[in-house]
Amino acid sequence: MSAPGSAGPALFRPITVRGLEIRNRVWVPPLCQYSVTARDGVPHDWHLVHLGAMAAGGAGLVVAEATAVSPEGRISDHDTGLWNDAQAEAWSRITRFIRSQGAASGIQLAHAGRKASVWPEPMRRRGSQPLDEGGWPTVSASAVAFDGYREPLALDEAGIARVIDDFRSAARRAVEAGFDLVEVHAAHGYLVHQFLSPLSNLRDDRWGGSLENRARLLLEIVRAVRAEIGEEMPLFVRFSATDWVPGGWDEDQTSVVVAWAKDAGADFFDISTGGLVAAADIPVAPGYQAHFAEYVGEHTEAAVSAVGRITDARHAERLVAEGRADAVMFGKAMMRDPHFAMRAAHELDAGTSMWPPQYLRARPEHNDGEW
Template sequence: MPESALFSPLSIREVTTRNRIWVAPMCQYSADDEDGMPGDWHLIHLGSFATGGAGLIFTEATAVSPEGRISPQDLGIWNDEQRDAFARITAFIRSQGSVSGIQLAHAGRKGSTFKPWSPERGTVPAEQGGWEPVGPSAIAFGDYAVPHELSAGEIDGVVDDFVSAARRSIEAGFEVLEIHAAHGYLLHQFLSPLSNLRTDEHGGSLENRARLLIDVVRAVRAEIGEAVPLFVRFSATDWVDDGWNEQQTATVAGWARDAGADVFDISSGGNVVGARIPVGPLYQVPLASYVREHAPAPVSAVGLITTPQEAEDVVSSGRADAVMLARELLRDPHFPLRAARELGVDLTYWPPQYVRAKL
């Protein structure tokens, strides 16, 4: 039987994933009552990846406050009722041998927008359930509403919201937490000089622009203790001149590692309208490899990784420690089981109900 790097376990602090095929956060915009509550859709959506053999399964971006949502239909974990609703999902994932992770997020200036399949576009008005978005500076994202510039006290409140959400996440049974600092959402907005024009301690220098993220990492680590793995998702580049880039990402990742983060989930883009992104197979893997080498720290790679051999090659070559899959798992939630067959790996954790399909 061939050795497979992709199907080797990975231990981070006191958590071990059974393989290196991880489920990337994928927004579902399906809290239909606009209360942030996960429901049956989320149980089946996330649960199918567990029966399909994934090692680590992340929820979609889950808001740390009501105004932190992207759309009114986003999930949240700002109250105990949401926490309790997540518990049955984490319990099912655990029962299938997978590890559950939650991505904690604040949309910032990209908040209060219509879900992607709505016939309407842009910012949701207050009379339709919207709210005033916030950001580091009063700079709109494209034709979205101009955000309210956060005061120093309000920034402290954001840190507190992440801490409270982290506590509820552990209580809900999540075994891994991820802080969302990518895709043009609030923490990325602070990091990028294109969206952060502040002149106080949260703007200007790289150290100042990274201050909020590092404060969040440090505070969340203090809240969750030493056993729980903590990830940070970065957009490694804005894909435009004079914007956020992989060199800054690697530097800040090193600071975040020192503050208590363990793994960096490397994506890109999302903060600049009209940025030209060279999308293609494995197009973000070099960014992950750069951060892994220069931070240095463990990373996961994401972005148009669609075949078992591609995933195996990314991990076995040392370009990343794991792969995050998204669209390929939407097409085939049982991709890990199929990948094992194609790579000649004899998995011991096929669900017994599915064993007839193993041969």
């Protein structure tokens, strides 16, 4: 992992993770679009424009949305996938464009577990989809339903082995599709998080009980993915650092498992929170999750990114400059303004050269300094 240099704003210093140099610390997190019109998991023009605009807008890293490693792992039937070659080929068009704009591309590999088979946005309030309306049976660590959803089937040994192999195969296709890095989704109440949290994992076998057992699925996935992507490609893991519920998953357990995941081959940790319990009381405010990234980074010496209502360039600059995070993920801010990174560079006087040549005549220095 490269150390920050001394020149210019910290948010716009490059960072190197394994063999990949990323031009700045303004990153796009996975943002589910629920926009696969053919319902076959294949990304299309919307994904090219959505992700490509953020790359052209100056982001250092653009991570594609939670992408299912199997059909039954989708959140909804409008989700993208990476379980077949047609999907990989469609993604390759998108990664080529992102790279052409100077940004790095990542993909979040995911399995929704008990939170699968739900109506896509904006129909989510209807809960899980009935099986006779396009839904499918769901799986989890234990037969414990998410609030308002159908009861899942507890995975047996063969089912767990299939999940690990599905992540392995999807990772191989991610390489073939031209992604620069892979992220394993272990957050937001989805399958890997369901195994991690004692609130959803009630097993008494080698996949449940102790923290080591509850973390076993994640660590096996990390090892499998690392074996597929080789030694040069970075491997990220996204964690929810807390369930926001007493007796649930928390930042101390996260820190222990982050250290284990580093040993298993992961490089960088994308720290979010919540998602396992529907009724959790979450004190949402600007930067409300950033201190969890700082906590994990301090306790593990791992590289971490912060996310969560961070919309101000100077706020993000402080997080990186003070060593509280190595990068910042901007979700809704990027959706509102795909050129947020260029705007932030202007506000911080970064003097970067990341503007697309087609837009150079609109640079502030060419227009009396006004954005």
